[in-house]
Amino acid sequence: MNARSRVEVLLELADDELILGWRDSEWTGIAPLLEEDVAFSSIAQNEIGHARALYELAARELGTDADALAFDRAPDEYRCAPLVELRRLEWARTIARHWLYETADEIRLAVLKASDDPEVAGLAAKIDREEAYHRMHAEMWIDRLLATEEGTTRLREAIDELWPYALGVLDGELRLQLVERVRGRLPFDLPEVEPVTRGQHTEELRELWDEMTEVRRSAPTGAQW
Amino acid sequence: MVSAEAVWDALAEIPDPEIPVISLVDLGVIQSVDVGERVHVRFTPTFLGCPALEVMKHALEEKIAELGAEPEIEVVLDDSWSTDRITAVGREKLRAAGFAPPAPREATAPRLVQLQTDAFRCPYCGSTETKLENIFGPTPCRLLRYCTSCRQPFEQFKTI
Numbered sequence: 001m002n003a004r005s006r007v008e009v010l011l012e013l014a015d016d017e018l019i020l021g022w023r024d025s026e027w028t029g030i031a032p033l034l035e036e037d038v039a040f041s042s043i044a045q046n047e048i049g050h051a052r053a054l055y056e057l058a059a060r061e062l063g064t065d066a067d068a069l070a071f072d073r074a075p076d077e078y079r080c081a082p083l084v085e086l087r088r089l090e091w092a093r094t095i096a097r098h099w100l101y102e103t104a105d106e107i108r109l110a111v112l113k114a115s116d117d118p119e120v121a122g123l124a125a126k127i128d129r130e131e132a133y134h135r136m137h138a139e140m141w142i143d144r145l146l147a148t149e150e151g152t153t154r155l156r157e158a159i160d161e162l163w164p165y166a167l168g169v170l171d172g173e174l175r176l177q178l179v180e181r182v183r184g185r186l187p188f189d190l191p192e193v194e195p196v197t198r199g200q201h202t203e204e205l206r207e208l209w210d211e212m213t214e215v216r217r218s219a220p221t222g223a224q225w
Numbered sequence: 226m227v228s229a230e231a232v233w234d235a236l237a238e239i240p241d242p243e244i245p246v247i248s249l250v251d252l253g254v255i256q257s258v259d260v261g262e263r264v265h266v267r268f269t270p271t272f273l274g275c276p277a278l279e280v281m282k283h284a285l286e287e288k289i290a291e292l293g294a295e296p297e298i299e300v301v302l303d304d305s306w307s308t309d310r311i312t313a314v315g316r317e318k319l320r321a322a323g324f325a326p327p328a329p330r331e332a333t334a335p336r337l338v339q340l341q342t343d344a345f346r347c348p349y350c351g352s353t354e355t356k357l358e359n360i361f362g363p364t365p366c367r368l369l370r371y372c373t374s375c376r377q378p379f380e381q382f383k384t385i
Contacts, residue, residue: 035358035359035361038359038361038362038363038369039359039360039361041361042361042362042364042365043361045274045276045365046272046273046274046365047274048274049272049273049274049275049365050273050274052273052274053270053273053302056302057302118303119302119303122302122303122304122305123302123303125303125304126273126302126303126304127273128334129304129334129385130272130273130274130365130385132334132335133335133360133361133368133383136335136336136337136340136360137360137361139337140337140360
């Protein structure tokens with residue numbers, strides 16, 4: 001991560017959290033269980049809160065504001081990993097994506113918490129306190145799925161499909177840590193695949209962006225909300 | 226010039242926007258008050274996604290303006306707020322309103338097994354025969370528990 005500038009690191013994390021938060025919020029009102037409706041709505045709210053705080057730090061350096069970073073860039077300018085862009089309205093895949101992302105995010109946050117930049121380290125520590133609850137939730141689901149044959153099969157199918165995307169969330173040494181953790185947790189082998197890395201975008205991001213920025217784009221520049 | 230003590234007293238009158246039984250001072254989100262040319266308040270969010278953040282910030286500004294001073298609110302985006310900063314008075318107010326106060330922060334992040342097995346007291350009947358229902362709740366700061374003694378679901382503050 002050291003090769004990237006501070007702003008780039010902040011925007012990668014912020015964009016991941018914003019887009020994933022948006023995807024999680026798509027479960028509000030329609031999750032298969034009421035408890036999960038509450039959980040995914042709450043997780044979405046947290047992720048978007050993290051994005052806002054990260055954008056604020058980046059915005060100070062760039063001389064802009066958090067809303068401009070969140071909504072005024074073109075889809076290709078977002079730095080999010082393709083994993084968070086995918087629209088997966090199928091429960092096993094949603095859970096697999098949630099767990100893969102939280103596992104990768106924990107590895108990345110551990111590095112940022114140890115940063116010698118006090119603002120980055122402080123905010124990463126704050127975010128990590130909240131993410132601990134997301135990880136608990138994701139782990140609970142992995143236990144639940146692995147407890148039955150059907151659950152294991154469905155988790156495996158979802159992981160097989162998402163694994164190239166999960167690999168693309170991190171790179172270098174951190175990617176290797178991710179592989180080790182995921183391999184240590186699952187009772188089945190992971191497919192040998194090439195990562196779908198950051199910098200490429202799916203068509204699904206474009207559709208999400210159209211919806212996410214529609215209200216802001218409909219108002220005159222400089223409108224106060 | 227207004228005194229720092231007068232500012233603290235005024236801020237202690239601002240209710241939490243979501244749980245009005247407790248004030249922003251009870252909640253421990255005011256880190257410091259420095260009176261100079263302006264009244265500089267360092268304020269820490271509870272959860273970063275808390276929608277009450279902006280409301281709290283405006284309430285702080287209004288209250289300081291009422292004292293005839295110019296407010297300057299600095300939002301501190303680090304790990305310095307913890308649920309351990311909720312005052313003893315604040316914790317008692319929460320309990321009386323039916324919210325179980327948070328467990329103390331530990332060196333490591335809370336784990337699921339602790340939430341499932343540790344003794345958490347029901348704010349209604351005082352029993353520790355309670356179980357975890359959901360690690361998420363109606364707001365980011367709360368989770369859901371159920372008391373098997375008095376058969377009452379209740380909300381527990383998450384440890385942060």
